[in-house]
Amino acid sequence: MASTMLWASRAASYLRISVFHRGFSTVLKDLKYADSHEWVKVTGNAATIGITDHAQDHLGDVVYVELPEVGAAVKQGDSFGAVESVKATSDVNSPVSGKVVEVNEELSSSPALVNSSPYEDGWIIKVEMNDAAELKNLMDSEKYSKFCEDEDSKH
Amino acid sequence: MPACIHELFVEFIVSVYHRHHHTYMHAFGIGLTGLVVALGYLMKQKNHHISLPLQLLLPRRFGITDSSFYVCGPALKDIKGKSPSLKFERRKKNTRPGILVRQLHIEEQLLRTSSENWCIINDGTNDPTIVMGFSGKPAELLEIESVLHDQVPVIRRFTGGGTVIVDHQTIFVTFICNKETVPDLQPYPRPIMSWSSSLYSKVFGGIGDFHLRENDYVFGNHKFGGNAQSITKNKWIHHTSFLWDFDVRNMAYLKLPKLAPAYRSARGHLDFICRLKDYMPRSTFIDKTVEAAGTQFSLRSLELEAVVTCSETEFRPSTRFLTNEELAAAAAAVSEQQLGLP
Numbered sequence: 001m002a003s004t005m006l007w008a009s010r011a012a013s014y015l016r017i018s019v020f021h022r023g024f025s026t027v028l029k030d031l032k033y034a035d036s037h038e039w040v041k042v043t044g045n046a047a048t049i050g051i052t053d054h055a056q057d058h059l060g061d062v063v064y065v066e067l068p069e070v071g072a073a074v075k076q077g078d079s080f081g082a083v084e085s086v087k088a089t090s091d092v093n094s095p096v097s098g099k100v101v102e103v104n105e106e107l108s109s110s111p112a113l114v115n116s117s118p119y120e121d122g123w124i125i126k127v128e129m130n131d132a133a134e135l136k137n138l139m140d141s142e143k144y145s146k147f148c149e150d151e152d153s154k155h
Numbered sequence: 156m157p158a159c160i161h162e163l164f165v166e167f168i169v170s171v172y173h174r175h176h177h178t179y180m181h182a183f184g185i186g187l188t189g190l191v192v193a194l195g196y197l198m199k200q201k202n203h204h205i206s207l208p209l210q211l212l213l214p215r216r217f218g219i220t221d222s223s224f225y226v227c228g229p230a231l232k233d234i235k236g237k238s239p240s241l242k243f244e245r246r247k248k249n250t251r252p253g254i255l256v257r258q259l260h261i262e263e264q265l266l267r268t269s270s271e272n273w274c275i276i277n278d279g280t281n282d283p284t285i286v287m288g289f290s291g292k293p294a295e296l297l298e299i300e301s302v303l304h305d306q307v308p309v310i311r312r313f314t315g316g317g318t319v320i321v322d323h324q325t326i327f328v329t330f331i332c333n334k335e336t337v338p339d340l341q342p343y344p345r346p347i348m349s350w351s352s353s354l355y356s357k358v359f360g361g362i363g364d365f366h367l368r369e370n371d372y373v374f375g376n377h378k379f380g381g382n383a384q385s386i387t388k389n390k391w392i393h394h395t396s397f398l399w400d401f402d403v404r405n406m407a408y409l410k411l412p413k414l415a416p417a418y419r420s421a422r423g424h425l426d427f428i429c430r431l432k433d434y435m436p437r438s439t440f441i442d443k444t445v446e447a448a449g450t451q452f453s454l455r456s457l458e459l460e461a462v463v464t465c466s467e468t469e470f471r472p473s474t475r476f477l478t479n480e481e482l483a484a485a486a487a488a489v490s491e492q493q494l495g496l497p
Binding site for chain 2: 036058066
């Protein structure tokens with residue numbers, strides 16, 4: 001998908017036409033979502049975090065992922081790392097507060113996993129949460145889908 | 156029977172109104188709506204920068220006697236929509252690469268800690284300096300041996316994008332905006348790039364077949380402007396290095412990048428890039444850029460000291476020089492890899 005999008009982008013550029021992103025994004029039911037387009041999968045006190053399909057689609061081909069150190073503290077809403085896509089670095093913000101217990105080292109050699117598998121192989125960090133009550137500040141899949149539709153329709 | 160002509164006329168008007176008042180009311184409503192829409196359009200055309208504040212910074216000397224800064228920054232939003240006046244101060248050219256790092260530190264700090272919108276226009280440095288993007292790998296992008304031999308400074312900046320070698324001929328233009336500042340603009344790389352292109356289209360106005368091509372500013376298919384961005388939760392920065400002129404010898408420090416745009420078609424540096432000075436006088440370019448910014452923002456001046464000293468956060472910028480040791484280690488790692496050594 002990423003290479004297809006790249007070809008389409010280059011063809012569009014040669015023809016000097018705008019490239020439009022897809023009209024829809026995949027949203028998974030069992031995840032929680034932040035308004036900065038990160039997802040979190042919670043199992044007990046453990047949280048797996050990544051960016052959504054909507055985000056990766058809008059960012060373009062990811063060429064680099066800046067990962068935090070294991071053991072670093074993260075706070076809900078604050079940046080913990082970044083992704084680079086073509087000319088831009090974009091902050092990735094944590095949907096929950098806690099401590100980083102694992103980072104996805106695969107992304108160092110295969111950053112495009114964020115594009116091709118944003119909810120599975122493209123996960124970015126795993127966190128031991130310190131305040132499960134914060135989850136209520138996040139959106140469920142239905143609200144997030146609506147949020148994305150509203151955001152895209154305004155532009 | 157009416158007693159006089161005017162009574163007859165009034166009776167006629169009243170009778171017509173009673174018969175056709177619905178039609179008249181509809182026509183009146185449509186006409187009034189049209190008038191309001193037309194007035195609103197005209198006002199928007201005339202005052203389209205009302206809602207977009209941009210302050211102007213008066214540059215501050217950083218202890219260097221001949222630094223060069225055009226700076227304009229955003230204005231505090233005036234609820235009544237009045238635009239404050241614009242002031243500029245021209246500084247002389249930079250002499251040290253340290254000023255370039257300081258410039259990038261300021262930009263990064265404004266992005267991370269300021270709630271205002273900014274535009275900064277700056278000249279380059281006297282000494283050629285290499286500026287790599289966020290994830291740039293020196294061994295892939297630079298002729299490290301030559302860089303080390305000639306002691307060319309290498310900076311890693313906080314924004315994405317590729318590698319440039321800048322000198323006193325380069326012009327830098329930076330926009331730092333809150334994500335809701337530009338109406339209908341999604342805070343993602345491609346929309347921001349497209350917005351910037353439309354702004355510069357006003358600057359070049361058809362000169363030299365200017366357009367945005369795969370994230371580069373080109374005349375025809377020759378690049379003269381490189382772009383880079385950084386996007387946070389609530390703000391974004393888009394900055395451009397314009398090749399006003401360049402010394403061909405400096406291109407020898409750069410390798411052909413692996414991730415090159417398709418339109419480059421494997422052309423060497425000198426066949427790929429062109430000089431902005433061949434298309435527009437320097438002062439005209441800067442004036443027209445400010446003018447273009449003024450069509451979308453209301454510009455206001457501010458003392459740079461106030462910006463720098465008012466920062467209440469202990470901000471640590473990520474932009475920095477790469478050391479000789481880092482560059483040498485990068486070169487050594489590649490050599491070992493090529494030799495098949497662990």
